[in-house]
Amino acid sequence: MVGEFKWDYAPAPESKDHVRLEKQYDLFIGGKFVKPLSKKYFATYNPATGEKLAEVAQANEKDVDLAVKAAKAAYDKVWKKMPGKERAKYIYRIARMIQERARELAVIESMDGGKPIRESRDVDVPLAANHFFYYAGWADKLEYAFPNRTPQSLGVAGQIIPWNFPLLMAAWKIAPALAAGNTVVLKPAETTPLTALKLAEIIRDSGLPDGVVNIITGYGDTGAAIVNHPQVNKVAFTGSTQVGKIIQKAIAGTDKKITLELGGKAANIIFEDAALDQAVEGVVNGIFFNQGHVCCAGSRLFVQESVADTVIRKLKQRMETLIVGDPLDKNTDIGAINSKEQLDKINEYIQIGINEGAEMHQSSCSIPAKGYFCKPTLFLHTSQSHRIVQEEIFGPVLAVQTFRTIEEVIEKANNIPYGLSAGVWTDKGSKIFNMTTKMRAGVVWANTYNKFDPASPFGGYKESGFGREGGLHGLAAYLKF
Numbered sequence: 001m002v003g004e005f006k007w008d009y010a011p012a013p014e015s016k017d018h019v020r021l022e023k024q025y026d027l028f029i030g031g032k033f034v035k036p037l038s039k040k041y042f043a044t045y046n047p048a049t050g051e052k053l054a055e056v057a058q059a060n061e062k063d064v065d066l067a068v069k070a071a072k073a074a075y076d077k078v079w080k081k082m083p084g085k086e087r088a089k090y091i092y093r094i095a096r097m098i099q100e101r102a103r104e105l106a107v108i109e110s111m112d113g114g115k116p117i118r119e120s121r122d123v124d125v126p127l128a129a130n131h132f133f134y135y136a137g138w139a140d141k142l143e144y145a146f147p148n149r150t151p152q153s154l155g156v157a158g159q160i161i162p163w164n165f166p167l168l169m170a171a172w173k174i175a176p177a178l179a180a181g182n183t184v185v186l187k188p189a190e191t192t193p194l195t196a197l198k199l200a201e202i203i204r205d206s207g208l209p210d211g212v213v214n215i216i217t218g219y220g221d222t223g224a225a226i227v228n229h230p231q232v233n234k235v236a237f238t239g240s241t242q243v244g245k246i247i248q249k250a251i252a253g254t255d256k257k258i259t260l261e262l263g264g265k266a267a268n269i270i271f272e273d274a275a276l277d278q279a280v281e282g283v284v285n286g287i288f289f290n291q292g293h294v295c296c297a298g299s300r301l302f303v304q305e306s307v308a309d310t311v312i313r314k315l316k317q318r319m320e321t322l323i324v325g326d327p328l329d330k331n332t333d334i335g336a337i338n339s340k341e342q343l344d345k346i347n348e349y350i351q352i353g354i355n356e357g358a359e360m361h362q363s364s365c366s367i368p369a370k371g372y373f374c375k376p377t378l379f380l381h382t383s384q385s386h387r388i389v390q391e392e393i394f395g396p397v398l399a400v401q402t403f404r405t406i407e408e409v410i411e412k413a414n415n416i417p418y419g420l421s422a423g424v425w426t427d428k429g430s431k432i433f434n435m436t437t438k439m440r441a442g443v444v445w446a447n448t449y450n451k452f453d454p455a456s457p458f459g460g461y462k463e464s465g466f467g468r469e470g471g472l473h474g475l476a477a478y479l480k481f
């Protein structure tokens with residue numbers, strides 16, 4: 001044991017031996033990997049080491065047009081006519097193949113995105129498979145899911161996803177779209193394209209009819225070309241509120257359906273009657289694990305005044321034990337920040353918090369000299385007007401406030417532009433129900449945090465977007481009635 005709270009763990013790196021990465025990836029269009037008409041490629045790097053992992057194609061408008069046309073042809077000729085029970089077989093097959101290749105997918109996710117292997121192995125990949133299993137189950141039961149409503153597919157879904165849960169977000173988008181009878185053009189984020197391209201290989205190997213799913217890579221302009229393509233009938237976007245607003249403007253006046261899952265600034269609320277150790281663990285899980293790279297990260301903490309000293313002491317102790325470092329090490333709690341740009345943004349916010357007069361506390365841990373890393377950071381004595389309380393940081397930075405009454409904490413927790421999620425920690429069931437009805441947040445976790453299930457809808461209020469993913473709500477978003 002080192003010091004009062006720390007142990008030294010021997011390194012336990014996950015092997016990369018079974019990972020097969022090409023040097024260069026083309027666009028997955030019409031069931032094949034094809035060279036981009038743009039003739040351009042860009043590199044994707046490991047944010048923990050700076051190592052170049054592969055080059056991926058940079059799709060331009062003409063490439064997007066090919067992908068959308070492939071999706072449209074597959075929709076008209078094959079997919080919309082196929083009985084639900086046949087569609088389900090393909091979706092199940094994809095789910096099983098994700099399970100079979102789970103280790104490889106998890107390692108690639110951690111290499112490309114920087115998240116700890118524990119997270120990608122235990123959360124991202126199994127949940128991605130579960131989403132395909134769950135929606136496969138609905139494909140032949142749409143009329144039972146929505147009785148008396150004659151559900152019909154929409155056509156081509158254009159899907160744009162961010163870098164924080166690359167494979168899982170692809171699954172959230174693709175599985176319900178296919179179950180509902182739509183075809184897909186999906187674009188992963190530019191910093192994390194590799195697991196989506198591995199998924200393209202799985203989809204090819206699953207025998208899914210050509211063109212039903214097309215996966216293309218590129219930057220924001222590629223995403224914009226998907227959004228603006230006239231043959232796209234539905235846009236599903238997860239990413240920043242800023243880009244969400246651009247997309248909403250872009251499709252105004254068209255009959256495209258849209259779901260937006262945008263930023264968040266979730267409150268974790270600890271009442272004096274809560275199981276405090278459990279609550280502290282939930283707060284740590286909510287903001288520090290996965291580097292705070294979660295839209296629903298619990299980035300604000302409200303602690304009832306009577307237990308504030310105890311909770312903050314326990315929180316600081318727990319922060320000391322967190323291991324920041326190699327994402328592929330099974331002991332790592334906090335991996336690499338996804339990109340230099342993101343690390344700069346987080347550091348800028350830490351400086352803003354200091355300048356605003358909040359009291360900063362960081363773990364005394366060391367961080368690797370190479371790569372993009374950030375220590376878990378706590379800000380005490382913050383107030384509602386502070387930017388670190390109002391704005392999404394998307395890093396391992398927690399802003400703490402105290403409160404006295406339930407009315408006060410509801411008012412403060414709701415008083416931000418976002419409303420994606422929240423956490424409530426209390427021993428009293430009645431208090432939980434009272435809070436869940438008054439919190440303006442799409443998801444309210446009670447005595448737990450960051451728990452996901454394919455059957456449960458997820459989505460936001462206010463600037464966190466609209467529409468729901470997951471569950472029957474997520475299926476309805478890909479249907480017209």
Ligand code: ADP
Pocket residue numbers: 160161162163187188189190218219220221222223224225227238239240241243244246247
């Ligand atoms: P983040 O801040 O999470 O990186 P972004 O909103 O910048 O979120 O990016 C999310 C996804 O949206 C990425 O795949 C990105 O390439 C894409 N994107 C960026 N700009 C646009 C745009 N104008 N139209 C469509 N997609 C875009």
